[in-house]
Amino acid sequence: MILDGPAASTATPTSTATATGRPGTVAGRSGGLHRSRHAVAGQISWSLLGILVASLAQWVVIVVLARYGNPAMVGQYALGLAVAAPVLLVASLALRTVQVTDARSRFGFDDYLRLRVLGMVAATVVIAVIAAFVGSGGALVVVLVGVAKALDGVGDIYLGLFQRHGRMRSISLSMILNGVATVLAVTTLLLITGSVAWAVLGSVAGSALGAIGYCVITARPLRRGAGPVPDDDTRAPDGRRGAVGRLASLAALALPLGIASGLASFTINLPRYLVGHELGTAALGIFAAIGYVVLAANAIFAAVAQTMLPRMSNLYADGQVTALTRLVNRLVLATLGIGALVVGAAAMLGRPALDLVYGAEYARHASVLTLLTVVAALSGAVFVVGTALSALHRFGNQFTASVATLLLTVVAAYVLIPRYGLDGAAWTVVLTVAGDGTLKALMLRRALKGRPWT
Template identity: 40%
Template sequence: MSLRMGLATSSGSATADLSPGPAAVSPQSIARNVLWSFSGNVLLAFCQWAIVVVLARLGTPHTVGVFALALAVATPVILLASLSLRTYQVTDTGCDYAFSEYITIRVIAMALAIMAIGGIAFAVYGVDVAWVIVLVGVAKALDAVSDICQGALQQAERLDLMARSMILSGVLSLAGLTAGILATGRLHWGVMGMIAASALTLGSYNLPQAWSIVRQRSSASLGKSSAWRPRALTWLAWSALPLTLAHTLTALNANVPRYYIEEYLREAELGVFAALSYCVMAGQTVLSAVAQTLLPRLSALRAAGDFSGYRRLLSKSLLAVTVGGAALVVAAAVFGEPVLRVIYGAAYATRMDVFLWLTLGMAISFPVWLVDAAISSARRFRVQFPIMAVSLASSAVACGMWIPRYGLVGAAWSICLALSMMLVLKTLVLIQVLRADESR
């Protein structure tokens, strides 16, 4: 099928000085880190959302649907190959492994992931769509290597440097995609622009900053040996496997509704659902700012034996995000329709029913993010796989029942159900962790 798009005329330019400067290793305060992480996540989310807007405005719902399908196919494979090393790296308070070891595993795994994505894409989809899927996979693989660099910055509680990385990545990816589409009218070239942006961010900012932080830390933080310790690399990958499987199921869980929409509805409907979901994902990305800030601090508090400080920080954060989520649901009910009309157009504004349910799902996801961070800081990785398996199964059953009958509203219901299952089960695990802490 053709992916050529009719183009609207537009122009614009932007410049930003995001070149890496000297990186002091001293951790920043929680408030400063939250502010920086919030800023980085907001701007990254804005750029990701703007990519969908560019596709919607310069193309058609079908174009947005193909891009969403590419993400749905590539993302679970990339996450599986990522081995969830970022979380394992940030909570590695004993510095059992070197930064070079984390990044070595990540590079090898990404090469395998790209081959797997290519095999899936060309076996299942037409050539044009398959190439888009592969190119999106390459862009995501480069971002996954940058993710390890950001993990080094996060572990050192230098989220200001991490936020600059996120901003640079988002701005360049948006610019690359827009330039590619404007120049050629082809989605393929737009995604190639994203690949160039990811490579530039990795080489010019992320690697230099990460190595600067690593070199400035104590000898223990530099790891135990050189980059090539086969047994250590194998053991690291094996240790991270339970969390890897859990995060892979998380990605599948997020994309299950899209698979069912593609099966039972039309690609245009998938495009509408993807566009509405990106508005909601922006809120979830903001919440990840708080989780990213809290994870290294919660890990440090536990390592120091300060369990009262751990509980105090966690309870205040949970209260804040719960209230914030409720406020966003109210705001969506009041202002959602005119906002959707301005951003996407009249065709999308008519689906306020779907948007409200998606917003409710976002509100449920807010405490899920923080409870997950608390469990990870306690390194309770093995229990997360069965939790996500139950959530995924409930989502798949709900999608199979509700999407054929209720359409996109049924898809939104399935998301709310899956997130509710996650919240209940992860909260039970957190209660066990807190009770174990009290007995120490």
């Protein structure tokens, strides 16, 4: 989704940015670094708490749908996520990444917020059009999932504002409120109505409360400029000061990374589309429920990566390429090592664990769980490498990697899923993540050596 740390001791004693993205001065004495370590440790603790609670809440929603509903309900919900995610990610333009790495505050917070709102509105319309082709049984669920995730997308810009001011506690509380409210609303509405559409409406309510309501209120002092980062700076890179000009400049800067994110999401969801088409909605529900291990791992990796992003950006901006390389290597090895232990546990305990949590119908596919834990382990390394590429502002590199990975996934999915069913879908995801990680690692290696990817 990786450990953060204080500014490297080799940094020069000039004005720079701390690991939180806030301007500051690098301390030359050990006391300053000691305080920095404690501050960063506290930020990581809050960040991890929020993402763990949010991930647990998302998993509980899947369990509730599986236990009190049926695999078809889980499948409809999973289809909604699979349809909505790529569209929303393209429309979001990965603005939070650009926002956090905007060390010179070339754009103001309102620029990021306006562009994100426009993107989320457009994405919701596109999702509604796509849902019309899903069929009456799942169309409403797809639209409601899209609305909930669009609200989360708007709230994500506020989380970027909190992150730039080092307010990881506010980020965590927003995620916790969103997750808890969603679980309570989804469970209550499902038990009362027995309808997956009504249950997903609870997710919309949770997002409205946690991602919008809480963030808007909490961000008011920061938006008034009561903080060290000048988020209201109206300068644009090309000198244009009009709102339209700033939004156009920001969109042009972020578009490659946004398209890359959308392609990556489409790629990872492609096996789900084919499972639903070839094997049916119930099979998609089983695959999605078991595959939550990947979604949970990705959520954790993404959260920690956001915490690491300013740290990596500062190392690169200060010319500390060797330190950045060592950091990336350590994180990749640590992630793969932990992942290997998890894969071993899944191989030994997967079947009884699935039977206990979801039921016997899911336990018959324990081999899928083992393969998807391999995906989760590889995803951690890919997130580390992708975060480093973003820190270097190599957004075009990630777009190239996404296109190549998509082609690999299309071939693997159409060969493996019709022949091997859910196991084939799991193997497709393994090949996808492995190919994506290999290509990005090669790109990062060239970038750190100062050579463009050609």
